[in-house]
Amino acid sequence: MERYFSIGQAAEAVHTTRETLRHYDRIGLVKPGKKDEQTRYRYYTRQDIVRLNTVRALQLMGLPLQEIKKVLEYDDLEKIIDFLDEAEKKADEKIAALQYSKSKIRLARADYEKKLQQQENSGGIVLKNYPQRVIFLSDTLKEPAVDNLWNYLSHFYDQVPPALKDQFAFEDLAGIYTENGISRLFALCTRYVDTEGLKTLPEGKYLCAACTEESREHMLDTLARLARTKYGADPGFTLQLIVVSGILQWNYEVQVYVGK
Numbered sequence: 001m002e003r004y005f006s007i008g009q010a011a012e013a014v015h016t017t018r019e020t021l022r023h024y025d026r027i028g029l030v031k032p033g034k035k036d037e038q039t040r041y042r043y044y045t046r047q048d049i050v051r052l053n054t055v056r057a058l059q060l061m062g063l064p065l066q067e068i069k070k071v072l073e074y075d076d077l078e079k080i081i082d083f084l085d086e087a088e089k090k091a092d093e094k095i096a097a098l099q100y101s102k103s104k105i106r107l108a109r110a111d112y113e114k115k116l117q118q119q120e121n122s123g124g125i126v127l128k129n130y131p132q133r134v135i136f137l138s139d140t141l142k143e144p145a146v147d148n149l150w151n152y153l154s155h156f157y158d159q160v161p162p163a164l165k166d167q168f169a170f171e172d173l174a175g176i177y178t179e180n181g182i183s184r185l186f187a188l189c190t191r192y193v194d195t196e197g198l199k200t201l202p203e204g205k206y207l208c209a210a211c212t213e214e215s216r217e218h219m220l221d222t223l224a225r226l227a228r229t230k231y232g233a234d235p236g237f238t239l240q241l242i243v244v245s246g247i248l249q250w251n252y253e254v255q256v257y258v259g260k
Helices: 009-012 018-026 048-061 065-072 079-120 148-149 152-159 163-166 218-230
Strands: 042-045 127-131 133-136 176-178 184-190 198-201 204-209 237-246 250-257
Touching: 009 018, 009 042, 009 048, 009 204, 018 042, 042 048, 048 065, 065 079, 127 176, 127 250, 133 176, 152 184, 184 198, 204 218, 218 237, 218 250
Parallel strands: none
Antiparallel strands: 127 204, 133 184, 133 198, 176 184, 176 237, 204 250, 237 250
């Protein structure tokens, strides 16, 4: 006697959803072996489960459902077998490619883990290379606050001369630029033309470290001292990128230039 499986059992057997099986039924891809005329419940045979598993496997190979349907409707069983044999070969090729990718990912992860360990051993201080950057200094704002961070970039667009507004664009980034004891908020330019308020940051190496508001001054002193003692640099300016960490909360990434 033929055994039947409910749509829930069939979906579980092929690791998919009931709605997916209903969709297969609607498009004529896999119809249930039996459908109750009164309840409209669908019931699947073991052969239906085999067909469902085949469809799911071919989908994972990237084949569209209409192509799968066309293949499974071949009258010539040898054609179906040949097609599935070719699909199996392609699956083996994909598995080999994924294994190769996995090996590369493992190597990359090991490299990043090594860098993380070095970072932790250095107290969170890392050396980063940056290209030349151009920032636009605020003419009024000196420190971040809830009201000026809420709509940060609008302040800088308002500061641009009206005739030049279309020639300016800024990255979604806030920061503090400090030089000779004077601090001003800045926006990082992605498009600009020469005007008052622009400052060019040199290309090269920057000592960088994350910190909180409470540890910011200490971290600035630490990086400046390290720049002098280890790199022979005399930092003329510092950057403090503002890193939003939650609603109405932010931390910093301090950057100190040490040269090319």
